[in-house]
Amino acid sequence: MATLSPAPDVTLLFGPLLLGVLLNTLFYGVMLVQVLIYYHRYPSDRPWFRYLVLYLLLIETVDWISDIGIIYEPLILRYGTSEALLVSPVMLRADAILTVLVSSPFQCFVAWRIYVVTRSFILPVVITLFAIVSFGGGIATTIVVSLHPKYADFSQFHLEVGTWLVSTTIVDVTLTASLVYSLWTRKARGASTDSYINKIIRLTVQTGSITAAAALLDLTFFLVLPNTSFNFMLDFPLSKLYTNSLLSTLNARPWREEVVKFHAANALFEQTTSSTDQRSFAMVQPRSAFHKPMAPESSLRHSKITIEIP
Template sequence: MSLPAAPDVTLLFGPLLLGVLLNTMLYGVMIVQAFLYYSRYKGDRSWFRYLVLYLVIVETANWVCDVGLIYEPLIVRYGTPEALKTSPILLRADGVLTVLISTPIQLFIAWRIQVVNRSYVLPVIIFVLAVISFGGGLATTVVVTLHPDFANFADFHVEIITWLISSTLCDVVLTASLVYSLWTRKTNVISTDGYINKIIRLTIQTGFVTAAAALLDVVLFLTLPATSFNFMFDFPLSKLYTNALISTLNARPWQEHVSQHEAPNALFEESNMGQASLQGQTSFALTPRIRTSQGAHQSYMSYPQPPKFKLDIESAV
């Protein structure tokens, strides 16, 4: 007598496992990014450093939960009907841990935009969308906790859509507004514009990745409700946010890499500015040395502040 065929769990546990692997790889990248940040930028504002520390702690909890949620059905409950029916216990924390990471990052970038633009319109829009996204993520955790069976997941449309669509819109708005703000503040000074272009490219890349991941998450959830393909993008989503923020912080020049003959960077360098910033705005006095044929420094050149460039040195972190 032949044994009954084992159920095919490929579409259930396969995407879950791939999502956990992506989360783990991005966690390693984040640890390296955080190490570089704390090694290089020891003089940053205290709350910048505390924010990064907070993200590392919550991301670690998120990673532990993701590893645990795939370990439970594949090892602890392996071969039992319960593993195919009820979702892992630690999966219930996914929504709230993700928004505990994404929301502070979105609010931080909203603050940057407010500093750059001196306007509260776009930051308020981003704040509202981020809060709605946070509420959706929290609601998702609540409904998954109350109804943990896999069969119930298809009924969570309102919570999932609220969370991920508002997060996607928030990422699009903050990326577009930050890019526009930086683009309109170019100075026609090569050293400064080079850093502005670098931050613009990084902002577009990271903003697009997080928005695309959130959008793919909700699209796969709605179009393939009988599978877990959406978790391939859901599990690494928080790591994409954290890596985006810390990589932006690390994109700033740091003291060991600033040549004494290089024009100071008006975006980031406070200690090397020719003039101290006045009332939160950077006075753009550049003083590169001129070397004579004998190799001695003899004079300085001063460049007046371009009339359109008024940008807080902390604004494009």
């Protein structure tokens, strides 16, 4: 007769799971506030920007509901049973794929912004490739957890989890370093413009380092503490860190009236115009806001233009 694997300690198993769900809920609330701010401030943003935010909101909502189910199943539905200590919750199997459904689009989005800033394909292509590898690692992790749902088997998933989290850490570090360098070299040496660029740089460093550190610590806990669930304290809220990072960057952009009043070019997102005003806009505004400052206020006042912050 086969021997059963020893049941893990209840405190080390369910304690970190509960803390991870609480952190995920906290960041979900922060994300909802940022989504409301975004849709209120930038109603004329590019449609695909707004669709991206809506997509992230939907995925994050599914992820939050899934995490609630992860802790509800063993503590309520399976309370007092040996199965709750041996077999992972059903919804835990979707954790990895829901995370990469957020992190990979975010990373590809920032890679595209790096291309817009630098006009170079090299770094964006490298970043996108690693983001795809990370996405594949997340899918592979979901597959192996679905095939082997017992907690005792989790320590065997080093390749899948390592591929996912190492790749996403490399992407986050590369994104942060390259975007900060690109923005710094394009500062216009104007007080109003540079203040916005400095703000974006600070946000990029803070959010990029947080997501990279969270992914790296997630992997470290998984490898060093295989008989516990400490890694889920960082794993559950990881996707929310990416979403809040993107939203904080979008919401850090100057409002339209601030652009006109202070001549502040958009540091990370280029200026666009409505289709009816393209010709008059070209007379007073250079094609790229990264190379030259905006036209004087008097020119803007006498030109029929519409400035939008995409």
